Amino acid sequence: MVTRYDPQASEAKWRSAWDQADLFKTISPEDAGDMPKAYVLEMFPYPSGKLHMGHVRNYAMGDVVARYKRATGHNVLHPMGWDAFGMPAENAAMERNVHPSEWTYQNIDAMRAQFQKLGLSLDWSREFATCDPEYYGAQQALFLKFLESGLVYRKASKVNWDPVDNTVLANEQVIDGRGWRSGALVEQRELTQWFFQITKYADDLIDSLETLDRWPEKVRIMQGNWIGRSQGATFRWPLTGNPVAGYEDGIETFTTRPDTLFGASFVALAPDHPITRELAKTNPDIKTFIEEAARIGTTEEAIETAPKLGVDLGLRVKHPFDPSWEIPVWSANFVLSTYGTGAVFGSPAGDQRDLDFARKYDLPVKPVVLPPEEDAASYKIDKEAYTGPGTIYGSDFLDGMSTEDALPAAIAKLEELSLGEKTTTYRLRDWGVSRQRYWGCPIPVIHCESCGIVPVPEADLPVRLPDDVSFDKPGNPLEHHATWKDAPCPKCAKPARRETDTLDTFVDSSWYYSRFAGADNKAERSYWLPVDQYVGGVEHAVLHLLYSRFFARAMNEVGELDLPTGEPIAGLFTQGMVTHETFKSSQDKWLEPSEVEQQGENWIEIATGNPATVGPIEKMSKSKKNTVDPDAIISSFGADVARWFVLSDSPPERDVEWTQSGAEGAARFVQRVWSVFDALTDSDSPAIGTDEASVAIRRASHKAVEAITKAIDEFRFNSAVATIHEWVSTLKKASGKDAATLGAEFEGASMLARCITPFMPHLAEECWAHLGQDGLVSAAPWPKTDNTLLVDDSVTLPIQVNGKRRGEIKVAKTLSKDEVEAIALANEEVASFLAGKDIKKVIVVPGRIVNIVVA
RNA sequence: GCCGGUGUGGCGGAAUUGGUAGACGCGCGGGAUUCAAAAUCCCGUUUUCUCACGAAAGUGUCGGUUCGAUUCCGACCACCGGUACCA
Numbered sequence: 001m002v003t004r005y006d007p008q009a010s011e012a013k014w015r016s017a018w019d020q021a022d023l024f025k026t027i028s029p030e031d032a033g034d035m036p037k038a039y040v041l042e043m044f045p046y047p048s049g050k051l052h053m054g055h056v057r058n059y060a061m062g063d064v065v066a067r068y069k070r071a072t073g074h075n076v077l078h079p080m081g082w083d084a085f086g087m088p089a090e091n092a093a094m095e096r097n098v099h100p101s102e103w104t105y106q107n108i109d110a111m112r113a114q115f116q117k118l119g120l121s122l123d124w125s126r127e128f129a130t131c132d133p134e135y136y137g138a139q140q141a142l143f144l145k146f147l148e149s150g151l152v153y154r155k156a157s158k159v160n161w162d163p164v165d166n167t168v169l170a171n172e173q174v175i176d177g178r179g180w181r182s183g184a185l186v187e188q189r190e191l192t193q194w195f196f197q198i199t200k201y202a203d204d205l206i207d208s209l210e211t212l213d214r215w216p217e218k219v220r221i222m223q224g225n226w227i228g229r230s231q232g233a234t235f236r237w238p239l240t241g242n243p244v245a246g247y248e249d250g251i252e253t254f255t256t257r258p259d260t261l262f263g264a265s266f267v268a269l270a271p272d273h274p275i276t277r278e279l280a281k282t283n284p285d286i287k288t289f290i291e292e293a294a295r296i297g298t299t300e301e302a303i304e305t306a307p308k309l310g311v312d313l314g315l316r317v318k319h320p321f322d323p324s325w326e327i328p329v330w331s332a333n334f335v336l337s338t339y340g341t342g343a344v345f346g347s348p349a350g351d352q353r354d355l356d357f358a359r360k361y362d363l364p365v366k367p368v369v370l371p372p373e374e375d376a377a378s379y380k381i382d383k384e385a386y387t388g389p390g391t392i393y394g395s396d397f398l399d400g401m402s403t404e405d406a407l408p409a410a411i412a413k414l415e416e417l418s419l420g421e422k423t424t425t426y427r428l429r430d431w432g433v434s435r436q437r438y439w440g441c442p443i444p445v446i447h448c449e450s451c452g453i454v455p456v457p458e459a460d461l462p463v464r465l466p467d468d469v470s471f472d473k474p475g476n477p478l479e480h481h482a483t484w485k486d487a488p489c490p491k492c493a494k495p496a497r498r499e500t501d502t503l504d505t506f507v508d509s510s511w512y513y514s515r516f517a518g519a520d521n522k523a524e525r526s527y528w529l530p531v532d533q534y535v536g537g538v539e540h541a542v543l544h545l546l547y548s549r550f551f552a553r554a555m556n557e558v559g560e561l562d563l564p565t566g567e568p569i570a571g572l573f574t575q576g577m578v579t580h581e582t583f584k585s586s587q588d589k590w591l592e593p594s595e596v597e598q599q600g601e602n603w604i605e606i607a608t609g610n611p612a613t614v615g616p617i618e619k620m621s622k623s624k625k626n627t628v629d630p631d632a633i634i635s636s637f638g639a640d641v642a643r644w645f646v647l648s649d650s651p652p653e654r655d656v657e658w659t660q661s662g663a664e665g666a667a668r669f670v671q672r673v674w675s676v677f678d679a680l681t682d683s684d685s686p687a688i689g690t691d692e693a694s695v696a697i698r699r700a701s702h703k704a705v706e707a708i709t710k711a712i713d714e715f716r717f718n719s720a721v722a723t724i725h726e727w728v729s730t731l732k733k734a735s736g737k738d739a740a741t742l743g744a745e746f747e748g749a750s751m752l753a754r755c756i757t758p759f760m761p762h763l764a765e766e767c768w769a770h771l772g773q774d775g776l777v778s779a780a781p782w783p784k785t786d787n788t789l790l791v792d793d794s795v796t797l798p799i800q801v802n803g804k805r806r807g808e809i810k811v812a813k814t815l816s817k818d819e820v821e822a823i824a825l826a827n828e829e830v831a832s833f834l835a836g837k838d839i840k841k842v843i844v845v846p847g848r849i850v851n852i853v854v855a
Numbered sequence: 856g857c858c859g860g861u862g863u864g865g866c867g868g869a870a871u872u873g874g875u876a877g878a879c880g881c882g883c884g885g886g887a888u889u890c891a892a893a894a895u896c897c898c899g900u901u902u903u904c905u906c907a908c909g910a911a912a913g914u915g916u917c918g919g920u921u922c923g924a925u926u927c928c929g930a931c932c933a934c935c936g937g938u939a940c941c942a
Contacts, residue, residue: 004894218859222937225858230941255942268942308940334940344942352856353940427941541937649867649880657867661881668894669880675895714871722869722879729879798875803923805875843922849874853922 005674005766007638014765015119023778024121027075029527038074039528040066041513043536047082049107051114051630053578053620053658057646061575062535063120067758068712071782077528079516080115080122082108082129085440085505094471100439104131114631118639119761126516130508135515137462139507140444144455145558151197157432161189166475167436193434194443194501198550202227202426204566205549214571219541226542228427232256233411234341235420237267237317240326244275251317254340254425258414259406262395263347263368265358267317268310268330270337279313286311293333308357309333320419321396332357340425348385355385368395369403433504436476438469440502448489448496457490476500509544510551513568514561526562530570538574573715576655578646580626582615590625617657628658640760641666647717647759670763673728673756677749677767679735688743697741700730701748702789708755724756751783799824800851801833817844824850
């Protein structure tokens with residue numbers, strides 16, 4: 001009798017069986033023997049309270065790897081936790097008057113329940129949330145170690161200040177120059193902030209990128225660009241006439257092109273360069289210019305369209321290589337005070353930006369690099385600067401050199417003249433981590449009027465967040481708290497004040513992988529790290545993944561880690577998003593897919609009967625109303641269907657479009673798999689036959705296992721899915737039809753159950769149990785293939801005539817080239833294409849193809 | 856602008872050392888089963904021409920290398936992502 005698989009009944013049953021067997025618990029390093037370790041980690045979620053399909057895809061992929069590694073004999077660490085500090089909890093507190101802690105822990109409970117329904121092979125015993133005092137206390141201890149080693153420091157710096165909410169905002173929280181919550185115009189304020197000295201490792205962070213051979217190229221390039229190392233020279237331009245106070249030695253500029261120094265026609269300072277600001281005090285034109293430049297700002301679109309603006313400061317400098325040559329000093333809006341020295345020299349022929357500026361203000365343009373195959377007498381620069389390589393000319397001692405050789409020659413000369421030296425500049429800046437927020441990790445220091453900044457003694461950690469806070473007033477609730485910030489100085493015991501800044505939440509996620517590996521056990525951390533396979537979204541390519549690399553290095557330095565490479569993540573996979581179609585009403589409002597209906601070619605809004613339009617396929621988001629709730633999918637189809645669907649079709653690194661019909665297809669396939677097993681009612685494993693039909697079935701199974709294994713190893717889950725589809729079709733055609741092949745069918749089914757376990761673990765257990773196999777399939781080893789079944793005795797070769805397929809022959813694998821050629825030439829199908837033609841050549845590629853070349 | 860990626864049927868995509876293009880899934884068309892439906896199963900489905908047997912063209916465009924190119928090389932086009940007055 002044919003039965004159907006019931007996901008609702010089965011899934012819960014098998015999950016509790018896994019729990020009872022404590023199957024996914026990590027084995028301690030001592031007990032693991034010579035098992036290789038595999039640390040499989042997915043980027044831990046923010047506890048928003050609700051799982052979305054993106055989570056399902058992310059964690060399904062990680063689970064495939066974790067389950068596969070377990071089946072192939074690895075000691076697997078596959079943990080889960082919560083990235084739980086951050087603004088949404090404070091927003092909830094302000095909007096709904098719930099405590100951030102309460103809101104967060106409730107969300108965690110809700111999401112944990114959802115996660116558990118997915119049947120992920122997680123070791124929950126290592127779970128933590130970053131807002132647990134144990135976690136942020138350990139983070140505070142780490143902070144103090146960094147402070148002691150000089151990896152953390154305090155300095156005044158410019159920050160985005162929201163004057164309504166009275167808080168610093170991260171760059172991401174400033175939208176079009178306004179605070180994302182208050183809508184107030186954001187000001188630049190100079191505040192004293194805490195910084196991590198990430199630039200200390202700039203060279204190592206960039207150089208080590210090439211050792212990360214299991215990271216996507218894309219991410220490595222993005223990090224390289226972000227760190228932005230450029231090599232060049234820093235040197236001074238002596239001022240003529242009355243020197244500006246503090247600049248008696250001249251104005252310092254940075255350049256990557258000292259070879260073009262003889263093409264210099266101006267020096268330009270940033271609008272907020274100290275000299276510019278000083279001169280503005282007495283010169284109204286300069287003052288106006290600074291204001292104008294500040295008004296345009298440096299937002300993305302502003303830069304796109306903003307004109308080059310400048311003002312002559314009236315100063316003159318001497319050319320470093322020719323003191324008689326005077327060059328004007330300008331201030332220009334394209335010079336950034338935050339990069340290099342905040343001052344540049346313009347060599348217009350060799351730089352488009354300098355050229356635009358020179359043309360606008362009628363400054364000289366003197367080419368000094370002659371492109372190959374140009375003539376010095378006739379070569380001219382018009383509207384396009386030449387930035388490529390060439391021969392230096394019109395440049396005194398550099399004349400005749402290649403640009404490549406002139407570069408070190410010019411630097412050597414600057415050094416000889418004691419005007420400057422070779423330097424390296426980075427785009428990367430130290431990481432400002434101070435936030436004036438409540439729901440974050442308190443910075444564990446005390447400010448004492450006599451002793452200065454005093455670390456909180458380790459015995460007093462964690463510095464706990466106070467529970468009794470109010471969010472009525474804008475700004476930092478820790479600042480407003482009546483007593484929290486009062487603390488005696490640990491050194492002199494006089495009344496002092498606690499630091500009220502908390503740490504950027506990116507800090508929390510920069511070392512959590514290490515906490516999972518071993519909370520208070522360095523040896524255990526050494527055993528597990530680095531993460532063997534990390535899976536997450538590409539949106540973290542720079543920030544989170546760069547910060548994590550920094551933290552591992554810093555933790556190494558303070559003795560918290562023993563990671564020889566300094567790289568915490570050996571393998572990274574960035575998965576694509578889950579997208580869904582969008583709909584809009586006739587009033588241009590987004591509609592949920594359930595609110596529309598297709599009638600013939602057109603879509604209508606069900607409620608009103610008005611026409612609706614189909615929008616683009618986009619990432620699922622609440623605002624576009626194109627989300628699909630995983631809970632709803634799990635209750636109607638089961639977790640296996642949700643997992644299977646998000647792993648099918650699209651390659652894992654690309655986006656996958658969620659479709660109802662695709663989900664139904666996945667549900668159909670689950671039943672199809674079950675029907676293969678359902679047909680095998682004899683639960684005694686019968687002997688495997690050696691007849692032709694049995695061997696054919698066995699070949700299909702063993703080849704499928706081989707292909708699936710390779711696909712999982714290479715992160716090509718969609719290919720594994722396709723192979724499983726084909727395999728199931730083959731088995732279904734045979735299953736239960738012929739007693740002679742029953743043994744082969746049983747073997748295939750038993751292999752199939754194990755191969756689908758990483759994808760559809762609940763179904764796999766039900767199938768495994770139905771076959772009468774021992775134990776849980778989640779604990780079973782990966783099937784082994786018999787190599788003799790992977791190769792065929794005979795092979796079908798296509799025959800081409802002049803590269804076009806004209807026929808095929810089936811030949812024994814052992815035939816020689818000549819024998820194959822003879823058979824091919826005698827083939828009836830190709831005869832008509834050879835008739836009356838000269839055979840020029842016959843190419844036989846053993847096991848592949850025969851090509852007959854005729855004239 | 857610069858850097859990177861991707862272009863293959865109606866759609867998602869296979870083809871991973873240069874060797875049968877379109878596996879597998881979705882959709883669509885036809886059929887079987889059924890009183891009927893659901894479910895399931897089978898067949899077909901790149902385009903054009905042909906009653907058919909077949910033939911020709913075809914992997915963004917144009918060219919090249921090769922017996923043979925989705926794959927290698929050159930030039931270009933489109934889309935997606937990242938990034939930017941970075942000196």
